[in-house]
Amino acid sequence: MSHPLHCDVFCHVVDNFGDVGVAWRLARQLAHEHACVVRLFVDDLNTFAAICPQIQPRMGQQTVDAVNILPWSRQQQLDPSEIVIEMFGCHLLPGFIERIQRLGARRVHWVNLDHLSAESWVEGTHLRLSPQPGGIDKLFYFPGFTPATGGLLREADLLRRRAAWERLPSARRIALRSLGLPPPPEHALTVLLFSYARSGIRAWLQAMAAASRPTTLWICPGPMRAEIDSWLNMQLSTGQSTVRGSLTLCSLPFVPQERFDELLWSADVCVVRGEDSFVRAQWAARPMVWHAYPQHDQAHLEKIEAFLRLYLRDAPPPVHAAVVAMSEAWNQGGDLVSAWQQYVEQLPQLRLHAQAWCAHLAAMPDLATQLLQATADPLRQPPLATQGAAPRSPSEP
Numbered sequence: 001m002s003h004p005l006h007c008d009v010f011c012h013v014v015d016n017f018g019d020v021g022v023a024w025r026l027a028r029q030l031a032h033e034h035a036c037v038v039r040l041f042v043d044d045l046n047t048f049a050a051i052c053p054q055i056q057p058r059m060g061q062q063t064v065d066a067v068n069i070l071p072w073s074r075q076q077q078l079d080p081s082e083i084v085i086e087m088f089g090c091h092l093l094p095g096f097i098e099r100i101q102r103l104g105a106r107r108v109h110w111v112n113l114d115h116l117s118a119e120s121w122v123e124g125t126h127l128r129l130s131p132q133p134g135g136i137d138k139l140f141y142f143p144g145f146t147p148a149t150g151g152l153l154r155e156a157d158l159l160r161r162r163a164a165w166e167r168l169p170s171a172r173r174i175a176l177r178s179l180g181l182p183p184p185p186e187h188a189l190t191v192l193l194f195s196y197a198r199s200g201i202r203a204w205l206q207a208m209a210a211a212s213r214p215t216t217l218w219i220c221p222g223p224m225r226a227e228i229d230s231w232l233n234m235q236l237s238t239g240q241s242t243v244r245g246s247l248t249l250c251s252l253p254f255v256p257q258e259r260f261d262e263l264l265w266s267a268d269v270c271v272v273r274g275e276d277s278f279v280r281a282q283w284a285a286r287p288m289v290w291h292a293y294p295q296h297d298q299a300h301l302e303k304i305e306a307f308l309r310l311y312l313r314d315a316p317p318p319v320h321a322a323v324v325a326m327s328e329a330w331n332q333g334g335d336l337v338s339a340w341q342q343y344v345e346q347l348p349q350l351r352l353h354a355q356a357w358c359a360h361l362a363a364m365p366d367l368a369t370q371l372l373q374a375t376a377d378p379l380r381q382p383p384l385a386t387q388g389a390a391p392r393s394p395s396e397p
């Protein structure tokens with residue numbers, strides 16, 4: 001390649017941290033592993049700074065980790081790069097779109113990188129071209145868990161780094177100490193909790209406190225803090241721990257994104273949410289409970305069902321039953337105590353299953369690699385029939 005590829009990544013922060021979490025992970029990988037010159041446009045640098053403390057929210061332009069970070073509005077003064085990636089169907093500003101159209105399809109690959117879903121319709125929509133006004137097509141790119149989708153974000157050295165970390169007996173103690181966390185009691189079950197608000201956890205907490213085996217619960221910042229404070233009848237401040245019977249509760253600080261993996265690797269069970277932490281728990285090869293982003297029309301339940309259909313395809317019946325029971329109890333309410341008891345009983349098999357699933361996913365090319373292949377030699381499908389029609393995409397009304 002005569003010159004490095006120039007890529008623009010656009011991120012509109014809807015809420016929470018996953019929009020910018022995914023965009024930042026992609027931007028860094030394109031820059032670090034594919035020698036791209038990357039411009040990342042973000043419309044909420046304060047949220048960005050929560051996962052990347054080097055970000056200066058008031059700076060007009062800054063380079064962090066070899067990525068050029070720009071405020072959203074700067075697109076109005078700039079020409080598009082060769083590859084323009086709009087995350088999750090965020091709408092670019094009209095002036096920038098006009099410049100994409102002026103340069104045309106021979107100079108710009110315009111990509112919509114959509115939300116991750118295991119639903120079957122994704123395979124039929126991935127890599128579809130959607131004609132846009134002005135005669136240029138937008139490529140719809142869908143992440144996924146199968147070879148007929150666009151893969152998952154995975155840094156080239158991620159699994160090697162995890163394996164090396166796991167071979168180091170002191171690694172977890174060092175990681176926890178750096179976060180100001182005490183080492184868990186001997187033989188304690190460790191649970192990382194990063195979920196949306198989920199009421200009705202008192203009986204679950206009580207059951208862990210009364211259990212014969214000690215449990216350590218690492219609570220990430222988020223709405224569950226208040227639920228747990230109410231059960232404790234005290235406010236657990238960041239970095240503070242307290243004990244109730246066999247249950248040790250630790251309130252974690254929000255860690256920089258590149259440290260988040262170590263939290264997952266440190267835990268026996270990861271309760272994760274949304275999209276990015278959900279994927280990272282799969283690369284951690286840990287038993288995980290996924291709290292899907294709740295949607296008013298219950299569409300998130302279809303996403304959960306579709307994912308579990310893939311995830312549990314080869315699972316032994318006791319593993320299948322334990323995962324389904326825990327997922328339903330967590331996401332739809334229900335008897336969390338008995339579901340948790342069943343889950344903990346299956347932990348050795350759940351861990352083996354998580355490792356097999358991780359190896360299965362790792363056999364597929366990662367998302368960044370596939371994305372560059374797709375734009376280097378776009379799959380020329382006949383554009384959709386009607387002008388401006390776009391495939392069904394969850395991020396667009």
Ligand code: TRH
Binds near residue numbers: 014019274276
């Ligand atoms: O924060 P989320 O709920 O984001 C969600 C999802 O992106 C979802 O797809 C989107 O529709 C919704 O927002 C609007 O969960 P997620 O996806 O796991 O993103 C969290 C990010 O925060 C992830 O990159 C990990 C990172 N993180 C840290 O960097 N440090 C931390 O301490 C924690 C707890 C998370």
